Amino acid sequence: xxxxxxxxxxxxxxxxxxxxxxGFTGRRKSNYRTAVNAVHKAWANAYIGRRQKKxxxxxxxISRINAAARANGMTYSVFMNGLKKLNIxxxxxxxxxxxxxxxxxxxxxxxxxxxx
Numbered sequence: 079x080x081x082x083x084x085x086x087x088x089x090x091x092x093x094x095x096x097x098x099x100x101g102f103t104g105r106r107k108s109n110y111r112t113a114v115n116a117v118h119k120a121w122a123n124a125y126i127g128r129r130q131k132k133x134x135x136x137x138x139x140i141s142r143i144n145a146a147a148r149a150n151g152m153t154y155s156v157f158m159n160g161l162k163k164l165n166i167x168x169x170x171x172x173x174x175x176x177x178x179x180x181x182x183x184x185x186x187x188x189x190x191x192x193x194x
Contacts, residue, residue: 139174146177150188160191 092110098120099106099113106116144154152160161168166187168176177184 136170139170142174142177143170146174146181146184147188150185152188152192157188157191160194161187164190164194166190 095110095113095117096108098117099108101107102113102116106112140154143157147154147157173184176187
């Protein structure tokens with residue numbers, strides 16, 4: 079009975095990892111053992127980063143809204159509370175975009191909030 083080696087499958091598995099490690103520096107891109115660790119770490123960081131991106135954008139939007147609200151004589155919390163009382167349901171992304179590109183509309187919104 080002939081001896082069967084798993085050469086083809088091993089080579090395929092190794093090539094798949096080495097291909098994923100493209101762009102890494104040093105031995106991490108060419109040595110299978112270190113490439114496996116590097117690729118797994120990269121996947122873990124990518125997973126974390128996808129969640130952090132949402133947090134970071136929310137922080138950015140809040141700071142933009144706060145700056146625009148302060149320019150109109152109120153704080154972020156007072157502005158958002160006023161919007162909630164007036165039942166104006168605009169998300170932070172839209173509000174920050176409005177503060178940057180359409181300052182007149184944002185000022186009008188601030189005036190409504192001040193009256194309320």
